[in-house]
Amino acid sequence: MRVSRPSFPDELAALVREGTGPHGLLAGGLRRSYGDSCINGGGALIEMTGLDRFIRFDRTTGLLEAEAGVSLAAILKLAIPAGFFLPVTPGTKFVTLGGAIANDVHGKNHHRAGTFGRWIRSLSLLRSDGSEHTVADDDATGLFAATIGGLGLTGIITRAALQLVPLASSNMAVETIPFGNLGEFFKLSAESDASHDYTVSWIDCLAKGDKFGRGIFTRARHAGDGELRIKPPGGPSVPLDAPGFLLNRFSIAAFNEAYFRLAGRARQATVSYDPFFYPLDAIGGWNRLYGTRGFYQYQSVVPPTVAADATAEMLQTIADAGQGSFLAVLKTFGDTASPGLLSFPRQGTTLALDFANRGGPTLWLLDRLDAIVREAGGRLYPAKDGRLPPAMFRAGYPALDHFTTHLDPGMSSTFWRRMTP
Numbered sequence: 001m002r003v004s005r006p007s008f009p010d011e012l013a014a015l016v017r018e019g020t021g022p023h024g025l026l027a028g029g030l031r032r033s034y035g036d037s038c039i040n041g042g043g044a045l046i047e048m049t050g051l052d053r054f055i056r057f058d059r060t061t062g063l064l065e066a067e068a069g070v071s072l073a074a075i076l077k078l079a080i081p082a083g084f085f086l087p088v089t090p091g092t093k094f095v096t097l098g099g100a101i102a103n104d105v106h107g108k109n110h111h112r113a114g115t116f117g118r119w120i121r122s123l124s125l126l127r128s129d130g131s132e133h134t135v136a137d138d139d140a141t142g143l144f145a146a147t148i149g150g151l152g153l154t155g156i157i158t159r160a161a162l163q164l165v166p167l168a169s170s171n172m173a174v175e176t177i178p179f180g181n182l183g184e185f186f187k188l189s190a191e192s193d194a195s196h197d198y199t200v201s202w203i204d205c206l207a208k209g210d211k212f213g214r215g216i217f218t219r220a221r222h223a224g225d226g227e228l229r230i231k232p233p234g235g236p237s238v239p240l241d242a243p244g245f246l247l248n249r250f251s252i253a254a255f256n257e258a259y260f261r262l263a264g265r266a267r268q269a270t271v272s273y274d275p276f277f278y279p280l281d282a283i284g285g286w287n288r289l290y291g292t293r294g295f296y297q298y299q300s301v302v303p304p305t306v307a308a309d310a311t312a313e314m315l316q317t318i319a320d321a322g323q324g325s326f327l328a329v330l331k332t333f334g335d336t337a338s339p340g341l342l343s344f345p346r347q348g349t350t351l352a353l354d355f356a357n358r359g360g361p362t363l364w365l366l367d368r369l370d371a372i373v374r375e376a377g378g379r380l381y382p383a384k385d386g387r388l389p390p391a392m393f394r395a396g397y398p399a400l401d402h403f404t405t406h407l408d409p410g411m412s413s414t415f416w417r418r419m420t421p
């Protein structure tokens with residue numbers, strides 16, 4: 001893969017003019033996507049992180065215009081002292097504006113705010129033929145809808161206008177509540193989605209018997225008043241790849257037991273926004289905990305009517321296979337429609353998991369989970385995928401044919417070639 005990193009718009013235009021080659025071009029951000037949607041094996045990748053300038057910021061309305069390579073971390077540095085916050089944020093701030101748009105990312109407030117793309121007022125695209133297009137959120141051509149969640153395949157997003165939301169304090173009022181089973185999770189979720197901006201749960205996916213479906217529910221709001229302070233950078237990091245045995249089923253079961261006991265009673269606390277939204281950002285190189293064989297992320301969403309049964313079946317399948325996940329996250333998505341033709345979020349329940357790569361047995365388990373998600377009428381998140389079967393992608397994304405009418409023929413990715421063999 002030929003990687004270039006332009007720093008100025010004319011360098012970007014020149015790279016596009018150079019032509020695309022058989023595997024085309026792809027724009028990339030901070031490569032925080034877990035799978036192959038952010039790589040273009042055998043082709044060209046234009047890393048947009050050098051095109052990271054702020055263009056305009058209205059401190060009264062919170063409308064921010066910036067180049068697409070700007071990171072959410074940089075936006076927070078500008079926005080928080082000015083009394084604004086990201087309307088939607090994923091679980092890491094080390095993603096670019098362009099990457100957040102191209103995956104139409106979601107956060108813990110999906111039930112209130114919908115996806116990131118809902119807050120984009122306009123964006124500019126550079127297509128591989130050199131043409132430039134600026135499209136607004138009321139665009140009737142379909143190019144805006146195809147680009148939100150469009151996996152970088154409609155062209156290079158060069159800049160965008162993002163609506164920020166007002167913020168009174170950089171602190172969060174957070175409550176954690178243990179639950180004993182999935183029924184309790186769904187009840188807590190329904191109650192809390194009505195009263196809190198942010199909701200999310202950790203679930204013990206190795207628990208069996210009377211512990212099956214237990215977890216810790218977290219709900220939070222921005223504090224009503226207080227300081228507006230940026231979290232200073234830094235924190236521990238993982239210096240080496242951990243040996244694979246650290247992550248066997250017994251260590252995960254022991255971690256889950258300890259975590260459940262530690263957080264095993266309801267608590268309320270006031271914490272800074274940073275550890276609340278971005279716990280993994282504090283541990284540099286956390287992915288190295290999985291050793292050199294790495295891991296698979298797996299994130300599904302299933303419709304509300306079948307969510308309880310499908311989630312139980314997935315958890316049972318994982319527990320039976322004995323391949324647990326440290327970071328098992330369960331959340332209900334609200335009914336706000338996503339603006340993108342290929343946006344992942346839809347109303348229902350989403351389960352995000354990571355599995356240490358043990359080769360065949362792990363792939364076998366993921367195939368079993370696929371069958372449950374397909375049967376439930378759900379879909380998987382391309383940003384977290386490295387193995388999704390093309391037929392399941394087509395079944396999960398009914399607007400795919402419409403999307404392909406907006407495809408830029410010069411753009412491609414390893415993921416896209418895998419999905420469209």
Ligand SMILES: Cc1cc2nc3c(=O)[nH]c(=O)nc-3n(C[C@H](O)[C@H](O)[C@H](O)COP(=O)(O)OP(=O)(O)OC[C@H]3O[C@@H](n4cnc5c(N)ncnc54)[C@H](O)[C@@H]3O)c2cc1C
Pocket residue numbers: 026027028029030031032033034037038048068069089090091092094095096097098099100101102103104105106107150151152153155156157158280383413
């Ligand atoms: C710890 C962690 C937690 C996460 N939590 C969440 C979460 O809660 N919710 C969620 O939705 N996601 C989550 N993610 C995934 C992450 O938010 C997305 O994958 C995000 O899109 C990555 O952005 P990036 O800048 O790294 O882009 P990359 O990963 O480099 O690229 C992502 C996609 O964007 C395209 N792209 C990038 N820049 C441009 C551009 N300028 N023009 C056109 N296309 C472009 C790429 O081609 C690719 O298709 C998490 C990831 C990590 C590592």
